[in-house]
Amino acid sequence: MMQLTLIELFKIIKRPRTYIGFLAIFLTVGAMQLAMYYEGEELISIAIQNLENDFRLEGKIINTNLMTYILLNSLIIHIPILICLVTGDSIAGEASTGTLRLILQKPYSRTQIYLAKALSGFIYTISLIIFLALMTYVLGYFLFGSGDLIVLRRGVTVISSDDVVWRFCLAFCSGALSMLVVASLSMMISSFVNNAIGPIVGTISIIIGLNIIFTLGAPLFKNLIPYIFTSHFIKWQYFFDFQIEIDKLKLSVIVQLAYIIVFNTIGIFHFNRKDILS
Amino acid sequence: MRFLLVLSIFFSSFIIYSQSESAKNKILLVKENLEKVPPYNCDVKINIDVSFINIKERYGKMTFLGPNDIDYKLKGFAFLPKKEMGGISSDLFNSDFIAVPLGDENGNDIIKVIPMDINADIVTGQFWINNQNLINKMIIITKDKGSYTAAFTYADIPYNIPSTIEMTFDVKNQKMPALLTGDLESYSEEIQDVNEISKGKISIKYFNHIFQ
Numbered sequence: 344m345m346q347l348t349l350i351e352l353f354k355i356i357k358r359p360r361t362y363i364g365f366l367a368i369f370l371t372v373g374a375m376q377l378a379m380y381y382e383g384e385e386l387i388s389i390a391i392q393n394l395e396n397d398f399r400l401e402g403k404i405i406n407t408n409l410m411t412y413i414l415l416n417s418l419i420i421h422i423p424i425l426i427c428l429v430t431g432d433s434i435a436g437e438a439s440t441g442t443l444r445l446i447l448q449k450p451y452s453r454t455q456i457y458l459a460k461a462l463s464g465f466i467y468t469i470s471l472i473i474f475l476a477l478m479t480y481v482l483g484y485f486l487f488g489s490g491d492l493i494v495l496r497r498g499v500t501v502i503s504s505d506d507v508v509w510r511f512c513l514a515f516c517s518g519a520l521s522m523l524v525v526a527s528l529s530m531m532i533s534s535f536v537n538n539a540i541g542p543i544v545g546t547i548s549i550i551i552g553l554n555i556i557f558t559l560g561a562p563l564f565k566n567l568i569p570y571i572f573t574s575h576f577i578k579w580q581y582f583f584d585f586q587i588e589i590d591k592l593k594l595s596v597i598v599q600l601a602y603i604i605v606f607n608t609i610g611i612f613h614f615n616r617k618d619i620l621s
Numbered sequence: 622m623r624f625l626l627v628l629s630i631f632f633s634s635f636i637i638y639s640q641s642e643s644a645k646n647k648i649l650l651v652k653e654n655l656e657k658v659p660p661y662n663c664d665v666k667i668n669i670d671v672s673f674i675n676i677k678e679r680y681g682k683m684t685f686l687g688p689n690d691i692d693y694k695l696k697g698f699a700f701l702p703k704k705e706m707g708g709i710s711s712d713l714f715n716s717d718f719i720a721v722p723l724g725d726e727n728g729n730d731i732i733k734v735i736p737m738d739i740n741a742d743i744v745t746g747q748f749w750i751n752n753q754n755l756i757n758k759m760i761i762i763t764k765d766k767g768s769y770t771a772a773f774t775y776a777d778i779p780y781n782i783p784s785t786i787e788m789t790f791d792v793k794n795q796k797m798p799a800l801l802t803g804d805l806e807s808y809s810e811e812i813q814d815v816n817e818i819s820k821g822k823i824s825i826k827y828f829n830h831i832f833q
Contacts, residue, residue: 394700396793398703401693498674500676503697
């Protein structure tokens with residue numbers, strides 16, 4: 344199993360599209376940080392203009408912590424696209440090129456092959472999140488320095504700079520878990536189709552569709568929202584609350600783990616019964 | 622009969638005038654005390670109690686160079702009153718004003734101060750002044766920034782500088798746009814009345830004064 348996973352990882356490393364994600368994060372984070380460096384004060388003052396009417400704000404608002412917090416919001420749409428580029432291609436891509444038939448001739452079960460592909464996809468996903476974390480924090484630190492984090496969520500929460508590191512660590516873990524759900528979904532769709540475009544477009548369509556439906560139609564689907572996986576993409580924000588709602592976070596972890604298991608089980612089930620005709 | 626009426630009007634206006642003069646003199650004594658304070662710096666501890674703001678106690682240093690020239694160096698980020706209370710009262714006392722005595726309360730003279738300038742930002746101020754000519758409490762009504770109430774506590778600090786100022790003021794509920802904050806969950810929450818005005822409180826403790 345270990346060997347299979349390493350082989351799959353080797354394939355991922357060899358594929359040029361793997362680096363699109365890292366390059367996109369590098370460019371996006373770089374551009375965003377530079378834009379904030381030059382225009383940040385104006386942009387932030389739009390968000391806090393009401394506060395400035397009532398208070399004198401003392402201290403540096405734009406710093407690496409705020410930049411990391413803002414860029415973590417890219418987990419909602421942007422990072423899932425980059426993840427699908429690789430995980431969506433892992434089975435369907437090989438099916439379209441005809442190498443899948445070749446792999447299945449090896450003395451490994453289809454379940455083992457699927458799991459190895461899923462594991463290597465998960466490792467890619469986690470490495471993308473770690474790269475995002477390092478890029479946002481390190482580049483932000485050099486450009487803006489450290490400082491207290493101001494979170495404009497359900498009012499205003501100010502978190503001391505010495506109290507944010509553990510929150511970011513857990514937030515990135517939560518974000519990584521959400522992205523593993525995306526990887527599992529695209530892997531599952533990948534096992535159903537024979538071209539690489541299908542899982543990428545399919546996964547992104549599902550994510551965008553669910554986001555739109557459950558954001559705009561929130562009051563209508565109020566009771567359903569906690570069980571829809573896209574609603575957990577922003578649960579990392581809970582780690583920046585003054586009073587962290589542990590129960591909601593536990594539920595979020597359980598729901599997301601359930602989705603990972605369900606998506607992969609469906610994927611394995613279908614992959615085991617799939618006719619490889621290409 | 623007419624003579625008595627004229628006489629009573631004359632005396633009553635004299636009494637009112639003399640009461641206004643004594644109130645004005647008291648205010649001028651307060652102003653004199655405020656002006657005697659030399660530049661200094663001290664440590665500060667700031668607590669904020671506003672319904673939509675979550676922030677822990679802040680520490681730092683304050684440098685006082687004049688009522689309108691106060692500089693804070695704080696550890697981290699903090700919310701401070703829009704205007705210093707010393708600065709507000711100084712602005713009020715430095716312009717032409719009318720002082721109206723309103724009686725006394727717990728040993729404090731209550732004096733209402735009305736600026737003569739119709740365009741002044743401060744509409745009126747009411748001061749509770751003790752027998753040492755120190756302001757214990759004041760309420761300031763501004764033209765467009767609501768009202769401020771400040772309660773002062775004094776310890777044994779030279780020049781009778783307050784050791785604590787507790788400031789209460791009107792504050793509008795804040796609702797940031799979700800697309801700006803990334804808080805997409807707020808769409809599903811009950812929409813609060815954004816125009817609702819609540820009371821906010823900032824408490825500042827001053828200690829370890831060093832006078833220049």
